[in-house]
Amino acid sequence: MYTSVKLPRTSALFVSALLGGVIFTSCASSHQSANQALPQIAADGAANKAMTPANESSISQNTEAAPIARSRPQLIKKAAMSLTVNSLDRTIDAVSQIINKQQGDLIGLQEQQPKNDNLRYTATIQLRIPENRLESTLEQLAKLGTVESRNITAEDVGDRLVDFQARLTNLQKTEVNLQKIMDRAGSIRDVLSVAQELSNIRQTIEQINAQLKSLQNQVAYSTITLNLEAAVSSTSPQPAFGLQVQETWNNSTHSLSTFSVGLLKLGIWLIVYSPYLLIFAALVYSFTRWRRTHSPRLTQTPEPTISE
Template sequence: MYTSTKLPRTSALFLSALLGGVIFTSCASSERSINRQIAADGAANPASAPASESSISQKAEAAPITRSRPQLIKKAAISLTVNSVDQTIDAVSQIINKQQGDLIGLKQQQPKNDNPRYTATIQLRIPENLLESTLEQLAKLGTVESRNITAEDVGDRLVDFQARLTNLQKTEANLQKIMDRAGSIRDVLSVSQELSNVRETIEQIDAQLKNLKNQVAYSTITLNLEAAVSSTSPQPAFGLQVQETWKKSTHSLSAFSIGLLKLGIWLIVYSPYLLIFVALIYGFSRWRRTHSPRLTQTPESTTSE
């Protein structure tokens, strides 16, 4: 009984001791290496220690601050009015191949009654350094109606993801060392579960980091095309026109016949109510004629008779 209650506490103490030992050993070794380096530098040239500190401070003040290149996700949109949408799409495909880009979306809309113009929308992905030159080549394909570029700086997010990834990788290495030293099966399973969680988080952050870097490396262009002249469909043949007219007339006749049939069914269903209504009107009219006052005959009418 005493041994069974002591095992979990011993396992926890063992894991805590291993983690503390790894951290303490790494900190102590780094501190000893720094102290040895400082002592060696001071022994080699003791008089130059203060001078070296002042020279370092002077260099730090004199050196210009270098700013890292901003990490931007750029998106562009351009609308063109062209003479032929199909020919423009072919020209856009050639530009994409030349600029080492990708066609990621194409939507064409044929002329309709409400919108008689032929339109198309194309989604492009171009290397970031070729964005401006690609827009200039696309602008030459027609008349530019609108053009805009938006940019989002994701440098802070990239730095944050990279720092989290580095820390998690160090934690993974420490957990791997602890699992190698663990003796009991309970300790091995506990460390293995923690190691699995850390590795899953590492994979998620690494995927997000790669996605951001890919969006920074490649810019997106949305190209809207619209035909300059409304497209008109060719006149159908005479036989097709007659066939279409026959279909419309027969359809109209059948619809009219079905309407009459429905009306007859409604009248049959409501005929009792219609008969009652007609009988009430007829009875009211007879009662009115019966009880209406008779006109008195005038003397002139009596004499004439």
């Protein structure tokens, strides 16, 4: 991105004069080279007129038969493959050997352990391989198990690469011209203004250069995402008898210790709140005794009988 820098009127005139001098010099040199090339062109024209019609026809035929050179497409290739394998650990080791053989890199590895006996072990491997070895690598990976799915995608970034290269070339030319202007600038204000513009140009050059290298790296190396799944669901092996007895003993002792600690905590709580419990018990006992003392008698004594 270009940023506009406002220069004083005298500075603008000075910079314009310098740019005009550079352009005039380049035009003069191109005109001189064109004048020097005129005699050579005339001589070539005379030589062409001296050629026989047979030679002209043969040259025209050769020109028509020559194939048109086409630029190689710049593609970013990404592949994905899903395999069902017998042993996940051995397959991961085999994939590592293939990566080393193909001069690739392991980007990521993620293993997922099953949470119960019905699920299967799975793993996802991401690797980066040189673009010219993508097909051979996929063929070797397919031999490790049963291929469930396979797909390859490609993105043409040739136009983006050409655009970045053109912008980079123009910015580099602008940087050279600004450097010449800064070398010829007289006042400090002019030097600072041109230096600021030059700094912005260099920052833009670095950004475009980084994007260009990133695209070139993606074109040179292809990415493969490999999904692995075990063929047989995982079954946890039955532990030995001694291990079972030891595990039972550990669980029982742990339960006993937990129960004992709980009783101890309960006793501590009772000791701490014992005054309140005693007061409550005394109140209950006093109320019960008072009720027995002041309650009316329900039974009456029988009167004596007089015998005649």
